[in-house]
Amino acid sequence: MSMEDLYQEIILDHYRKPHNRAPTLDDEDVHVHHSNPLCGDEMDLRIRVDDDGTLDQVVFDGEGCSISQASASAMTIAVAGRELKDALELAEDFRLMMHGEEPTRLDDLQDGIAFQGVARFPVRVKCALLGWMALRDAIETYERGASAHSVTYDD
Amino acid sequence: MSFDVATLRKEFPTLQQEVDGRRLVYLDSAASSQTPRRVLDAMDEYYEHLRANVERGVYRISEQATARYERARTRLADFVGAPSPDGVVFTKNVTEAMNLVAYSWVRRQLGPGDALLTTEMEHHANFVPWWHAAQEVGFELRSIPITDAFELDLDAARELMADGNVRFLAVTHVSNVLGTINPLEDLIAMAREANPEVVVTVDGAQAVPHLPVDVAGLDCDFYGVTVHKMCGPTGLGALIAKPEQLEAMPPFLTGGSMILDVSLDQVTWNHAPHRFEAGTPPIAEAFGLEAACDFLDELGMANVRAHEEALVGTFVEALTAAEGVTVYGPTDPSKRSGAISFAVDGVHPHDLGAMLDGYGVCIRVGHHCAKPLMRTLGVNATARASLYLYNDTDDLAPLLDGIAEARSFFAR
Missing domain, CATH: 3.90.1150.10 (Aspartate Aminotransferase, domain 1)
Structure with missing residues (x-):
C-alpha cells in the first residue's frame, strides 16, 4: 500500500479546492452537525430540497483530514439534482464500497469512485464516510419533517 | 549522557x-514505550519455570512466583521512592489507579461545599474519574488554567485555593501533550498552605519513565504509575499511596484474594495493599516490571x-x-x-x-x-x-x- 493509493490526485484536488464548501445555505431545509470525537472531525452539512422532491443543493463546512473534506466535496456534486431516495441509495452504494464491495453505480458516484482505495486503510474509512453519512442523516431528518439534527460518533 | x-x-x-x-x-x-529483550526474558522465565498462581499456593513454584511478585512491588517502591512497599497497589494502569481513589476516597469523603482542584492539561485518566464523581456526589470541580507559555498558571491556582475549600488536588506530573514538567513542590506546598488537610493525587504516567521521581519527597497522598511507558509490559500499573491513607480506605473492587475471612454473613477485608488487588493479578507483567526497573536504574x-x-x-x-x-x-x-x-x-x-x-x-x-x-x-x-x-x-x-x-x- 502506498500513499498514492490513499491520496489519489482527484482526492487532493477536492481537498485543495473543495466544491460546495460554505458556512451557510440560503433557504436551507435541513442542517445537520456530525462529529467524530475520536479524531476531532466536525462537519456541518446543509441541504435545500426542491418542490419536486429533488436535492437542489448540498453544502458542507467543518474541520477534518483531507479524506473527509475531499469526500464530502465529491459527494455534494454526485448527489445534486437527485431525488432524495436516489441520493440515499447512492450513499449506500458508497458505504458498501468503503467496506470492500464493488460499487454498482460507478458513473453516478462520479469523483467518489476515487475513494475506493481508502477501503484498504481501515482507520480512514470513517473519514471518507463522514460526509455521506451526514447526507443520509440530513435526508432522513427532512423526511421526518425536522430541520436540524446532531450526531456524535462513538467508534 | x-x-x-x-x-x-x-x-x-x-x-x-x-x-x-x-x-x-x-x-x-x-503512548507506549518499546520493550528491551531482558524484560521479555523475565516474563518468559515466569511462563517457562514459575507458572503458578500467587498468594495462595503451598508448592514451591507458587511460593517462588509469589516471592517474585512481591519483590516487584518492593522494586517499584524503591524505583519511585514510595513511602513504603505497603503503599504500592498494583492496578491495570493509571486510569484504574485514579478510579480506585475516586471510588474509595473521593466519593466517600467529598460532598457539597467541597472543591476538587484539577488542571486544564490533564489526561482524561486524571480528569474523567473526578468529573464523574462530582456529578454523583455533588462537590465543585475547579480547574487551573495554563499560561501562554504552556505552564500551569500558579497565580490563578492560588486564587482557586483561596477560600480553603479545596480538599483534593489532582494534577499531572508531566503533560502528555505539552511535555510541561509541573512545579509540583510549589503547587503542593501552596495547596497545603490553603488547606492543611488537602489530599493530593499526582498522575505520574509521563514522569516515571523519564525523570528521577521521589514520591515520598513530593509529599503527595497518591501517585499513579503505568508500566508500559517505562520499558515494561502492558496491563500493569500501580497506585503509590501513603500507607495510612490506604489502611483507612474501603476496597474498590471486591472478590478473590482481597479478603482475610468470608462467611455467609460476614466479610473481613485484607490489609492494604492486598485489599485493593482483587483476583489473580498480572503476574508475568510484575516479573517484567522488575526487569524494567533494573534496566532503567542501570542506565x-x-x-x-x-x-x-x-x-x-x-x-x-x-x-x-x-x-x-x-x-x-x-x-x-x-x-x-x-x-x-x-x-x-x-x-x-x-x-x-x-x-x-x-x-x-x-x-x-x-x-x-x-x-x-x-x-x-x-x-x-x-x-x-x-x-x-x-x-x-x-x-x-x-x-x-x-x-x-x-x-x-x-x-x-
Whole structure:
C-alpha cells in the first residue's frame, strides 16, 4: 500500500479546492452537525430540497483530514439534482464500497469512485464516510419533517 | 549522557525492524514505550519455570512466583521512592489507579461545599474519574488554567485555593501533550498552605519513565504509575499511596484474594495493599516490571533525563524553525519532557500521521485523551512526536523530511 493509493490526485484536488464548501445555505431545509470525537472531525452539512422532491443543493463546512473534506466535496456534486431516495441509495452504494464491495453505480458516484482505495486503510474509512453519512442523516431528518439534527460518533 | 544509544537500541527487538526498507523511527513512546529483550526474558522465565498462581499456593513454584511478585512491588517502591512497599497497589494502569481513589476516597469523603482542584492539561485518566464523581456526589470541580507559555498558571491556582475549600488536588506530573514538567513542590506546598488537610493525587504516567521521581519527597497522598511507558509490559500499573491513607480506605473492587475471612454473613477485608488487588493479578507483567526497573536504574534515571533534555532541545528548536510548524509547549528544555505536540500549516494531523507512516516514522495524532486541553489550545487535534532513551538526533531528519514532504504534497 502506498500513499498514492490513499491520496489519489482527484482526492487532493477536492481537498485543495473543495466544491460546495460554505458556512451557510440560503433557504436551507435541513442542517445537520456530525462529529467524530475520536479524531476531532466536525462537519456541518446543509441541504435545500426542491418542490419536486429533488436535492437542489448540498453544502458542507467543518474541520477534518483531507479524506473527509475531499469526500464530502465529491459527494455534494454526485448527489445534486437527485431525488432524495436516489441520493440515499447512492450513499449506500458508497458505504458498501468503503467496506470492500464493488460499487454498482460507478458513473453516478462520479469523483467518489476515487475513494475506493481508502477501503484498504481501515482507520480512514470513517473519514471518507463522514460526509455521506451526514447526507443520509440530513435526508432522513427532512423526511421526518425536522430541520436540524446532531450526531456524535462513538467508534 | 553516559550511555550509547546505538548500543542501547540493540536491546530492543522492535527497533531492529524495517518498514518498506526504512529504519523504524519510533516517536510515540508517550503512548507506549518499546520493550528491551531482558524484560521479555523475565516474563518468559515466569511462563517457562514459575507458572503458578500467587498468594495462595503451598508448592514451591507458587511460593517462588509469589516471592517474585512481591519483590516487584518492593522494586517499584524503591524505583519511585514510595513511602513504603505497603503503599504500592498494583492496578491495570493509571486510569484504574485514579478510579480506585475516586471510588474509595473521593466519593466517600467529598460532598457539597467541597472543591476538587484539577488542571486544564490533564489526561482524561486524571480528569474523567473526578468529573464523574462530582456529578454523583455533588462537590465543585475547579480547574487551573495554563499560561501562554504552556505552564500551569500558579497565580490563578492560588486564587482557586483561596477560600480553603479545596480538599483534593489532582494534577499531572508531566503533560502528555505539552511535555510541561509541573512545579509540583510549589503547587503542593501552596495547596497545603490553603488547606492543611488537602489530599493530593499526582498522575505520574509521563514522569516515571523519564525523570528521577521521589514520591515520598513530593509529599503527595497518591501517585499513579503505568508500566508500559517505562520499558515494561502492558496491563500493569500501580497506585503509590501513603500507607495510612490506604489502611483507612474501603476496597474498590471486591472478590478473590482481597479478603482475610468470608462467611455467609460476614466479610473481613485484607490489609492494604492486598485489599485493593482483587483476583489473580498480572503476574508475568510484575516479573517484567522488575526487569524494567533494573534496566532503567542501570542506565541511571538522571542520565535518561539528561539525554532526553538535550534531545528535546534539539527537536523543539528544529521543529520551531521548520516552515509551517507550530509547537505547543515550553521551549526551554529544562521545563519540559520529550512529548512534543505540533501543528503543520495546511496539513491535518491525520494526514501527517499517514504520510509519516510511509517514511517508517511513528507519531501520535489526535486529541491525546486530553480534550479539555485541545479546547484551550483551540484545536481539534495535534500531531505529537515523543522521545525516549532509544531516540537520538538521527530520528530528527526522517521526521522533518516527512513534514516537508507532507506540506508540499497537500499544499501544491
